Amino acid sequence: MTFLRRMWRDYSLSIVVAALFVASFILHAIFGWWQYAADQAQNGNEATFWGPSGFVIYFGEWTFQNWQSEFLEVLVLIVATAYLVHKGSHESKDGEEEMKATLARIEKRLEMIERASGPRDDDPDGAPGPERERRTNRQAA
Secondary structure (H helix, E strand, C coil), X not given: CCHHHHHHHHHHHHHHHHHHHHHHHHHHHHHHHHHHHHHHHHCCCCCCCCCCCCHXXXXXXXXXXXXXXXXXXXXXXXXXHHHCCCCCCCCCCCCHHHHHHHHHHHHHHHHHXXXXXXXXXXXXXXXXXXXXXXXXXXXXX
C-alpha cells in the first residue's frame, strides 16, 4: 500500500477537516478584504493592509470570532470523541473494560455454538454426519 493511500485510510477525517479549514480561511480572507475595502471607500479612507486601522486588525478579529464559535467547537468534538468515552453512545469509543467484556461474551457464545453443533463435517477424525457417510461410501466402493 502506498504512503498516500495509507495516510488517506488512517487520517481521512483529519485531512478533510483540515482542507475545509484551509479553504474557508482563504475564502474568509478574500471576502473579508473586499468588505474592508468597501467600508474604507464608503468612509473616504484608503484601504491599507498593515497598521492600527489596517485589514490585518479586522481580519484577526473576524477570524478569532469564527474560531471561537465554529472551528474550536468542531475540533473539540472530534478530539473528544476520539479519546473520551460516553457510555452507551454510538459515536463514542468503547472503554477498555467494555471491549474486554464484549469479546468475552462473543467467545463464550461461539464456544456454546461449537459445543451444540458437535464435531464439524470437515473434521477427518470420525465426524458424524455427511462426511462420515461419504467416507463410508468411498471405502465400500
